[in-house]
Structure formats: C-alpha cells, structure tokens
Amino acid sequence: MIRVKVCGTTSVPDAVLSAEAGADALGFIFAPVSRRRVTAAVARDAGLSVGPSVARVGVFMDQGLDEVLRLSESARMSSVQLHGPLSSLYVEQVAAYYPVLRVLRPADLAEAAVWKDHPAVTLMLDAPAPGSGHALDWAALRPAFPPGAWLAGGLGPDNVAQAMQVLAPAGVDAVSHLELRPGVKNRDAVLRFVQTARAATAASYPQ
Helix, strand or coil: CCEEEECCCCCHHHHHHHHHHCCCEEEEECCCCCCCECCHHHHHHHHHCCCCCCEEEEEEECCCHHHHHHHHHHCCCCEEEEECCCCHHHHHHHHCCCCEEEEECHHHHHHHHHHCCCCCEEEEECCCCCCCCCCCCHHHHHHHCCCCCEECCCCCCCCHHHHHHHHCCCEEEECHHHEEECCEECHHHHHHHHHHHHHCCHHHCCC
8 A cells, every 4th residue: 555645744733634634644844944844842742643553754854863863752753754965874873763764866866775675764756856846757767766665756636646657656755735835734635645645556556
C-alpha cells in the first residue's frame, strides 16, 4: 500500500484534518529557511493530537546533529527527514536514533547506492527547491529512480496518480499544492490528495 505524507503541518487543526483524511504521516518543518517552520512545542501538540498510528516526521535542512536530535526528541518525532548536502557519517548518526528519510535531488541520485541496504534509511526524491511546487520530469527520472524510494516535488491531487504510474514510489509527499497559503492547509486539496493516492493501486504501476 502506498504511504502518504502531508508535509508542512503547522497546527493541531491541520494535523487532525490530514489524519482524518487518511494520511500515514505528517511532516513538521524545523528548517530555519522555511515559511512553514514550527517550534518543537507546536509540532509536539499537533503530533500528539492524532495518536500514535500516524508517523510524525521532523524535517531538517543544513542543521547540526545536536539540533536535529534535540528538536526531534522535544517534539516527539517518530522519524527524521534530512535535506541538503550531508556526509554519510552524519546520516548514519541520525539513523542510530530515528528512521531517516534521506532526501535526494535528481542531481544527487548517485548517492542512492550508499543507502540501498541500510535498514534505517529510506530515500526520497524531491525537487531541487523543496516546497517550490515545481514537479519533476518523472519520465526522464524513471531509469534512475531508486526502488522503494518516496517521491516529493510539486505533487498534489491533480498529478499524484500520474506520478505514481510513472515511478511507482513507495510513498508520496506533498505540501505546497495542499495549502491555502504557506502553513495553512486547504481541506479539499488534502482530502483529494490522499484519496487519489489511495486509489492508484499497485496493480496500475508499471512493471
């Protein structure tokens, strides 16, 4: 079954909305550069509002190891999503504490081989500018798309089924196309995104 993540969650009502829509995971962005940045307290309250069956993913970019671990513990995250140019040692150190979604851009796909058999690291392919709303060229990326990887980058209710058909990702992640404005979810878009992703079954994926 495809895993569905709604990222950029900034409030309890939006967390509840995504969980009730059927999302498997919520993303809480701690990266200082993001317009959707949340505090550990807000992320903790929002994450606890949906119960333990929904994963709580802390999203980080170019932040020190101590900061990542401290915020993740304080916010009660269940996994960590790592963006940016990072050493393998850094990712390994985080993975010793939390399951990791290691985000790669198309230009970084050579790194995928490093994590092929790591039990605590799952790959996610994202656009060069995360949160920009710009979709990737899925057809061009199909030969290099890592098996079992997640897909992000400009996904929304109107294109997620097509993206899944082309790349057959293990999970899909969206933010900008699910909002009324940065950090505030569009209820209809969230519902349609989750429903559409659920409807695109494994049987429809390319072999």
